[in-house]
Amino acid sequence: MLVQTLSPASRSPLMTLVRRIADAGCNLADTRVSTLGSDVCVILLAQGSWDAVAKLETGLDKLAREQTDLHLMHYRTQARAAQTHLLPYLVEVIAADRSGVLADVIEFFTRNGISIEQLTSMRYQAMQTGAGMFQAQITIGIPADSHIATLRDDFLELCDRLNLDAIMDPVKF
CATH class of the missing domain: 3.30.70.260 (ACT domain)
Known part of the structure; x- marks a missing residue:
């Protein structure tokens, strides 16, 4: 599952997201964090079983409702095919x-x-x-x-x- 957030840098959701991913039973496969201006962008790739991913989706939807200054988008993505060429x-x-x-x-x-x-x-x-x-x-x-x-x-x-x-x-x- 790909997760992307934008928020004020002073309220970075990184720790919250990492904790939700772990609590859902998923693993963190890739992480990018970048501060741009006064905001922070966090991009995470989480992997797990179908039920762990479903649990994570529910937790992320709840988080998005709770934090009004957090712009959160998530969706299921597929593993990238090897680009050996x-x-x-x-x-x-x-x-x-x-x-x-x-x-x-x-x-x-x-x-x-x-x-x-x-x-x-x-x-x-x-x-x-x-x-x-x-x-x-x-x-x-x-x-x-x-x-x-x-x-x-x-x-x-x-x-x-x-x-x-x-x-x-x-x-x-």
Whole structure:
């Protein structure tokens, strides 16, 4: 079961959710927590027998009714099929902050049939100069039959055109 919540960071539901999952007899398979602005987003993947999942659903519905500042969504999902034909690569991009940088990078990968598996991005002020900066870390899945050197060259050419500093390396774990 996939569970997603949004709430004020000061009232993070993480402990409550983890406890409800355990009390229902489910296991926590994956967890993501991210503070964005003054809010926190919690994404959990819980697994268990059909009756444990049903018990969890009931507990989550009750929690959503009790906490009015908690936006909670949950639904049953299936396990993801193994993607053995995809090679995992990590892309890191740093640039002067400007509109459309991330859209240009995502468009490149989408146009080339590359899946975005995970993405984290942020804006920040450079400590030394105070300049507005943009940074992204993207895990991509490259089809195994792709010519990696050509893809990397095309990506770095795009980055040169857009004045982005970037790397694209295989995930090593």
